Amino acid sequence: MLFNSIEFAVFLPIVFLIYWLYFKDDFKKQNLFLLLASYFFYGWWDWRLLFLLIFLSLFNYFIGIKIDASITPSHRKSWLITGLVVNLCVLGFFKYFNFFIEGFVDLISLFGYDLKGTAINVILPLGISFYTFISLSYLLDINKKKLAADKNIIHVLLSLSFFPIILAGPIQRPATLLPQIRGPRIFNYDQAVDGLRQILWGLFVKIAVADNMAHLANDIFLNYSDYDGSTLMLGALYYTIQIYADFSGYSHIAIGTASLLGFRLMKNFDYPYFVRDITEFWKKWHISLTSWFRDYLFLPVSFAVSWKIKKEKVLFIRTDLFIYIIASLVTWFLTGLWHGANYNFILWGMLQGLLLIIYQAQKKPRRHILKQLKVSNNNQLLALTEGFITFLFIVLSWVVFRSDSIQMAIEYIKGIFSETLFHANVDLPLKEIAIVIIFIIFEFFQRDKNHALQIEKINKVWARWGIYIGIVTIILLFGGGTKEFIYFQF
Amino acid sequence: MKKFLIKLILFALIIASFTTGLVIVSDYTIKQRKNVLLKLSNDINIVFAGNSTVECSVDDELIEQSINIAQSGEAYLYSYAKIKSLIEANKHISTVFIGFSYGDLLMEKEESWLLSDEFVIEKIQYYNYLLDFSEKALIFKHNPKSYMKGLTKSVYNNFEACLKSFFLEKSNKYIVNFGGYKYLVRDKLQADPGVDLYQKEAVEKSPLQEKYLHMISELCRQHSIKLVLFNTPKHRSYYENVDEDILQIWYDTRNSLDRDSLLDLSTYELPDSCFGDLSHLNYRGARSFSHYLNEILNPNPKEN
Numbered sequence: 125m126l127f128n129s130i131e132f133a134v135f136l137p138i139v140f141l142i143y144w145l146y147f148k149d150d151f152k153k154q155n156l157f158l159l160l161a162s163y164f165f166y167g168w169w170d171w172r173l174l175f176l177l178i179f180l181s182l183f184n185y186f187i188g189i190k191i192d193a194s195i196t197p198s199h200r201k202s203w204l205i206t207g208l209v210v211n212l213c214v215l216g217f218f219k220y221f222n223f224f225i226e227g228f229v230d231l232i233s234l235f236g237y238d239l240k241g242t243a244i245n246v247i248l249p250l251g252i253s254f255y256t257f258i259s260l261s262y263l264l265d266i267n268k269k270k271l272a273a274d275k276n277i278i279h280v281l282l283s284l285s286f287f288p289i290i291l292a293g294p295i296q297r298p299a300t301l302l303p304q305i306r307g308p309r310i311f312n313y314d315q316a317v318d319g320l321r322q323i324l325w326g327l328f329v330k331i332a333v334a335d336n337m338a339h340l341a342n343d344i345f346l347n348y349s350d351y352d353g354s355t356l357m358l359g360a361l362y363y364t365i366q367i368y369a370d371f372s373g374y375s376h377i378a379i380g381t382a383s384l385l386g387f388r389l390m391k392n393f394d395y396p397y398f399v400r401d402i403t404e405f406w407k408k409w410h411i412s413l414t415s416w417f418r419d420y421l422f423l424p425v426s427f428a429v430s431w432k433i434k435k436e437k438v439l440f441i442r443t444d445l446f447i448y449i450i451a452s453l454v455t456w457f458l459t460g461l462w463h464g465a466n467y468n469f470i471l472w473g474m475l476q477g478l479l480l481i482i483y484q485a486q487k488k489p490r491r492h493i494l495k496q497l498k499v500s501n502n503n504q505l506l507a508l509t510e511g512f513i514t515f516l517f518i519v520l521s522w523v524v525f526r527s528d529s530i531q532m533a534i535e536y537i538k539g540i541f542s543e544t545l546f547h548a549n550v551d552l553p554l555k556e557i558a559i560v561i562i563f564i565i566f567e568f569f570q571r572d573k574n575h576a577l578q579i580e581k582i583n584k585v586w587a588r589w590g591i592y593i594g595i596v597t598i599i600l601l602f603g604g605g606t607k608e609f610i611y612f613q614f
Numbered sequence: 615m616k617k618f619l620i621k622l623i624l625f626a627l628i629i630a631s632f633t634t635g636l637v638i639v640s641d642y643t644i645k646q647r648k649n650v651l652l653k654l655s656n657d658i659n660i661v662f663a664g665n666s667t668v669e670c671s672v673d674d675e676l677i678e679q680s681i682n683i684a685q686s687g688e689a690y691l692y693s694y695a696k697i698k699s700l701i702e703a704n705k706h707i708s709t710v711f712i713g714f715s716y717g718d719l720l721m722e723k724e725e726s727w728l729l730s731d732e733f734v735i736e737k738i739q740y741y742n743y744l745l746d747f748s749e750k751a752l753i754f755k756h757n758p759k760s761y762m763k764g765l766t767k768s769v770y771n772n773f774e775a776c777l778k779s780f781f782l783e784k785s786n787k788y789i790v791n792f793g794g795y796k797y798l799v800r801d802k803l804q805a806d807p808g809v810d811l812y813q814k815e816a817v818e819k820s821p822l823q824e825k826y827l828h829m830i831s832e833l834c835r836q837h838s839i840k841l842v843l844f845n846t847p848k849h850r851s852y853y854e855n856v857d858e859d860i861l862q863i864w865y866d867t868r869n870s871l872d873r874d875s876l877l878d879l880s881t882y883e884l885p886d887s888c889f890g891d892l893s894h895l896n897y898r899g900a901r902s903f904s905h906y907l908n909e910i911l912n913p914n915p916k917e918n
Contacts, residue, residue, distance in 0.1 A: 130759055144615060311615050320622070350799045555770070589625070596629050600766040601636070 125168040126609070127377040128330055135165065140384055144311050151308040155278050158385070162287035166250075173249040176214070181284040183210060184259045185277055191266045192273035200267060207263040215256045221246045223465030251291040253462055257416055259284055262298040264420055271299040279305050286387075288378040292371070292609055294392040294412035301387070309386030318578065319383025321592075325566075325577035326376030328595045329369045333563045335604025336556045337366035345526055348536050353545035356536060363526050364519045365560055368397065371410065374609045376575055395571040397518070400511045402479045405518060413462070417455050426451040448484050452477045463525070468533055472524045479517060559602060637765055640772035644743045651779045652703035652789055654681060659706050660911065663693045663793075664713020664844065665727070670798045670894045671846040672711075674787055676904035678912045684713060685793030689728040690826035691752075692737050695744040696792065697830055701837050710834055711877070712827070714843035715893065716856050719827070719863050724820035729753070731760040738764025739771050740791045752822075797897045798890045817859040824867060831871050841874040847882040847903055852892040882906070 125131050139161045147153040167174040187207035194200035262284065265271040274280050282305055283298040344351055344359030351359070375392035382389045396408035406414050429447045438446040453474070460473020494501060520537060527533035566576040577595075582588050644651070660680035662672045668684035683696055693712060701707055717723065727733050734757045742750070742765060754761045775790040788794065834841040868876055888899030895903055 311618075313615075313618055316618055347800060350801075589628075592625065593629065593632060597632065597636075600633055601770050602767070603763075 125165050127374060127381075128327060131168065135161075136381060136384075143385060148311070152278070154309065155282055155305055158287070159278055159282045159285065162282065162285045162290060165287040166285065166290055169250050170247075173247070176218075176249055176252075177255060177285055177290075178281075180211065180214060180255070180259060181281045182277075183207075184262055184284060185280040187263060188266050188273035188280065189275065191263060204263060204267045208260065211256050211259050211263075215252060218246055218249055218252055220461075220465045254293045254295055255284060255290055257295050257413075258289070258298065261295070261416060261420065265297065265299045271302070274302055274306070276306075286382070288381040288385075288387075289389065292374050292378070293410075294375055294378065294390050295416050296389050296412065297416075300390065304387050311386065314580075315383050315386065318580075319380040321577040321579070322376045322380030322383065322575045324380075324592060324595060325575050326373045326378075326380060328373075328599055329376060329563065330373030330609070331599050331603035332559050334366050334369035334373055336553075336559060336602065337362045337369065337604075339604055340553060340556065341366050341526070345536070348532070348539060351539070352547050353540050353542045354547050356540045357545060360519050360523050360536075360540065364397075364522050365563075367522060367525070368393070369563065370609055379575075391574060395567055397515060398511075398568065398571055399514060400507050401514055402476070402483050402517065405514060406476070406480070413459070417459055421458065422451050422455045425454050445485060449481050452481050452484075456480070466529075468524055468527050468530050471530055471533070472521055475521050475524065555602065559598060562598070633766060636769045640769040641743055643776050644772040647776045647779050648699065648743065649703045651775055652700055652792075654700075654704045654707075654787075654789075656706055658704075658787065659708040660711070661697065661700060661707055661709070662711045662844070663697055664688060664711075665715075665718065666796070667715045667846045667893055668711070668713040668844065669793060669796045670890060670896070671900055671903055672907065673795045673797075673897075673900045673904040675795070676901065677908045680911070681787050681789075682795045683789065683793045686796070687727045687733050687736070688793065689723065689733070689737075690718075690823050690830060691728060691749055692741050692744075694826045694830050694833065695741055695746075695749060698833055699744045700789075701833070701839065707837075707839060709840045709842065710830070711842045711844040712830055714827075714845050714864075714868070714876070715848070715880070716845075716853075716860050716864050717893075719819055719823050719867050720860065721818035721820045724822050728820075728822055729756045731757065734760035735764040735767065739767035742768045743772060795900070798894060798900070799897060800890045801887070801896055817857060817863065819863045819867075824870075827867065828871065831874050835873070843868060843871065843874055843876045845876070845878040845880045847884055847895060847899065848880045849886070849889050849892040850881075853880045879903075 125135060139158075143154055143157060143161075147157055163174055163178070166177055184207060187203055187210075190203040191200055191207070194203055262271070262280075266273050274283075279302060280298070283301045286296070286301065289296050341359055341362035344355060344362070348356060348359070372393040379389045379392070390412055392410060392412050394408035394411065396405050399405045399408060426447050429450050430443075433443055433447070436443055441449070456473040456477030457470060458473070459476070460470040463469040463473070491501075494506075499506060520540075523536050523540075524530070524533040527536060570576040570578060577591075579588055579591060582591075657679055658681050660677070662668050662674065662680060662682040662684055664684040665688045666684070666686040668682065669686055669688075672680075672682045672684070674680045674682040683700065685692075690712075697710055697712075734753055738753065738761055745753075750761075771791055778790045831841055833839075882903065884895070884899050884902060888895055888902060890896035890899075
């Protein structure tokens with residue numbers, strides 16, 4: 125069920141009314157109802173794959189208890205490894221089987237063997253990367269004793285399958301969701317209204333911004349060889365806006381939906397394009413994923429490497445930087461792979477890692493140079509220039525992300541930087557640009573808020589309602605049509 | 615909770631009323647401007663209609679006294695509505711060329727061009743004001759969700775078209791949001807999967823495509839307009855491999871419209887560089903083909 129579908133527009137009010145009116149006095153029944161609603165929501169797409177979700181959730185429930193109950197560290201470790209291996213094998217099979225088999229077939233063909241036709245096509249269950257990561261964090265947190273295994277099976281199953289987050293996050297860790305599930309929720313008018321506002325903003329961002337940009341970007345990416353440099357640059361910009369609007373829109377709807385049901389979910393985007401450097405960007409983009417990788421991969425790898433190195437320099441590189449390089453490369457390789465079973469995602473991840481390493485490496489010399497030049501780090505021109513360079517890199521890296529192959533990405537980027545880059549032979553889509561400008565204005569002026577439609581400080585009711593009606597009107601009149609969310613494929 | 619629900623219902627009612635109001639007003643406004651919008655200069659008496667094969671093949675700037683109103687993925691129902699409205703606004707139209715390529719009568723075209731989500735939204739947003747109640751009801755019955763979406767999107771297009779109608783030059787071969795020649799740049803002949811695509815499953819004739827093609831024929835007859843079934847140039851590897859069942863459907867339909875003319879130029883020879891893909895001409899092909907068409911249609915060009 126898509127958040128931007130008629131089905132969801134019917135599903136959510138029914139769930140909301142039953143949840144708050146029929147089960148309002150019994151949070152246990154509310155939890156059971158939410159679990160059933162979550163399974164219904166997930167099974168709407170393909171009920172057969174619902175069994176996989178239920179199986180994995182049950183498995184993780186039992187493994188969680190076993191880890192928690194283990195007396196010796198070795199027992200604990202073996203249960204944890206069992207849990208991690210099964211979860212990762214399921215993810216690996218459904219998400220990467222075809223990728224690795226095709227790679228293997230290609231490799232074998234280099235030696236003259238033809239194995240074509242031997243691969244099987246495995247369906248990718250929707251949201252598998254998201255719910256696997258939620259499950260992994262559940263087990264890892266129990267292992268680290270940050271969280272006690274919950275004996276109540278409904279609680280655990282709900283925390284691993286909660287419908288607002290099951291398909292595309294935020295990757296809300298059970299450590300923060302379970303405490304909310306365990307206690308009663310009381311209907312809070314302000315929270316519900318804020319949830320509705322966030323849903324409305326999410327719908328606007330997805331339907332009016334992302335879907336309109338998708339239409340423009342898809343046309344250019346599909347026929348990139350036909351276009352000149354300036355159009356290709358525009359296509360990259362369209363996609364840059366599309367992917368942000370698409371995914372942040374989804375996250376807003378998810379968070380808003382959870383708010384309506386009395387839950388608080390973590391922020392997933394924090395206006396990431398208004399940044400100065402790449403580290404700042406990654407602190408604000410898909411926060412639930414980047415913080416997951418930071419906590420469960422980057423930091424453990426950094427600690428593991430740092431324990432093994434006792435020298436001040438390794439390969440003429442400062443040890444702290446060397447550790448950062450190793451941990452970054454591992455983390456970003458896997459972040460790229462997490463996004464999809466394709467080489468361009470891996471390249472995209474490695475590019476991000478590389479830029480973060482470069483940023484880290486230049487910090488000290490940069491400070492020194494700025495001091496020599498007597499330029500303050502707060503200099504606005506410097507900030508704008510750095511922000512522009514960062515944004516340009518982000519735009520180009522999205523080309524790699526969006527392309528079907530590395531070859532296409534290279535040709536596309538070569539096309540951008542051809543002699544036709546400044547040929548302004550482009551018809552600008554004025555209607556779509558006007559919508560994007562509205563979007564940017566809201567986001568920029570509300571960037572210190574959780575979402576751009578937190579306008580409760582506007583005292584006049586008519587003004588607030590005018591904004592809501594205006595936004596709904598834009599969605600209805602100018603929406604780009606129902607399209608799946610980009611991150612569903614991951 | 616009660617306060618929340620009351621406000622929510624109130625908000626939904628306001629939105630519903632506001633949107634309905636906008637749809638009604640925009641529809642009324644464009645209908646008032648319809649004759650101005652669709653008015654062609656008196657020297658234009660040939661109309662080319664149909665889907666992308668016509669859209670990409672006929673450069674009406676190169677063909678005297680003609681206008682191309684074809685559009686990608688256009689089902690005959692929309693062609694019928696467009697031709698009907700155009701005839702009503704322009705009594706001087708004497709000839710209508712309607713696209714009649716091999717696959718146009720297939721069920722898959724009905725399912726995609728006429729009834730799929732994408733095309734219902736795409737077409738309704740531009741052509742709803744041209745449709746009769748029965749045509750609207752037909753589409754609504756099959757795909758109400760997309761029809762409603764298209765209807766809400768028609769508001770902007772209607773107002774935009776009305777606004778533009780005040781600035782149109784009468785001599786211009788252009789009608790706002792009504793299709794027209796597409797300058798196709800692509801050159802993807804090699805990438806086209808070819809006619810095998812159509813041979814995988816048993817073919818079925820589309821009753822709705824056939825019905826509206828007959829209605830176009832009847833409409834033209836009523837107005838004493840010559841209708842020409844028009845098969846645009848196809849690449850050799852396309853027309854030599856068209857499935858027999860598809861060909862049979864095409865012949866049957868043509869025979870059922872035997873009072874109308876057929877201009878079958880599917881085998882018109884053009885070099886590979888003139889094809890965007892197997893069934894569409896690119897701009898090079900369109901230029902060459904349109905000059906040829908102009909010579910056929912206007913054998914004695916006016917002296918300058």
